[in-house]
Amino acid sequence: MYVTSPHEDIKSASGISHQHNSNKENIVQLTPSRMKFSYIGALCVFMTVIAAAECITCNQCLVLGAEECCSVKDKECPGTQCMTISEYCIADDIEYSSMSKTCGSDELCGQSFTLTTGLGFEARASNQCGEGDGSNANLNFTKSSGELLPNGYTCPRCYAKDSIDGCEDNGTVECLGKESECVYYRGTVQIADSSIRKFSLKGCIVPGGCKIGFSGLPGSKEMKKEIMECVPAKRKNDSKQYFD
Structure with missing residues (x-):
């Protein structure tokens, strides 16, 4: 039976925490960007329709x-x-x-x-x-x-x-x-x-x-x-x- 040392537990927990925080940061950084491009695309389509109508x-x-x-x-x-x-x-x-x-x-x-x-x-x-x-x-x-x-x-x-x-x-x-x-x-x-x-x-x-x-x-x-x-x-x- 393999027993981990307290240092290994801390290192493992730290790695998981770091990975979790990294993913969270990526989500925070990417989501607004995607939303921005989606908004711009929708706006362009809307303006094109309006321009054609006028x-x-x-x-x-x-x-x-x-x-x-x-x-x-x-x-x-x-x-x-x-x-x-x-x-x-x-x-x-x-x-x-x-x-x-x-x-x-x-x-x-x-x-x-x-x-x-x-x-x-x-x-x-x-x-x-x-x-x-x-x-x-x-x-x-x-x-x-x-x-x-x-x-x-x-x-x-x-x-x-x-x-x-x-x-x-x-x-x-x-x-x-x-x-x-x-x-x-x-x-x-x-x-x-x-x-x-x-x-x-x-x-x-x-x-x-x-x-x-x-x-x-x-x-x-x-x-x-x-x-x-x-x-x-x-x-x-x-x-x-x-x-x-």
Whole structure:
């Protein structure tokens, strides 16, 4: 019969204890790591699903001086909306139409841009939006001028062709539709027929129109802006000044 010495017992117990502690340390070290990689993997899958759900395909095109696109491409868009922008601009009593199809946004969908002088220069743009893939495919050019009725506001009016030096007031113009601000503009703009026009004007414009400017019109490109100032319009028979 073999009898272990007290020293051997202590050594054996120490070895078992050491091995147990070593395994415990390994478990403590590995488990969080595995959990971390598992969490990251799940997060990546989740984000991929979310990203795929928030991307759609919209029709994309731009046509200047016409009301129908000849060539349409697909465009990957964030969000869920596709948009069609319709514009017509009257310059020196000649009307130019343009249209653009692109991605939609909550800020622009259903909005419109109008500027009225009553002196041979007007600008109109409206946005239509649809939900889901290709939802702007059947959203075609639309002209909203028939819906624009006087709203009780007035602004000073003037229009000077080929001049960025300003224009002299020529009475007042009745504001239409949602127009409730007066605009004073001087600058150089390329319009839908590719001609570059220098002009000065005053008239009515929709709220926020100065912020949008001519960049909101698909058929127009602002080459240089000298000034674009907007102030609140006034009701008829109101004696307050429009511009300082």
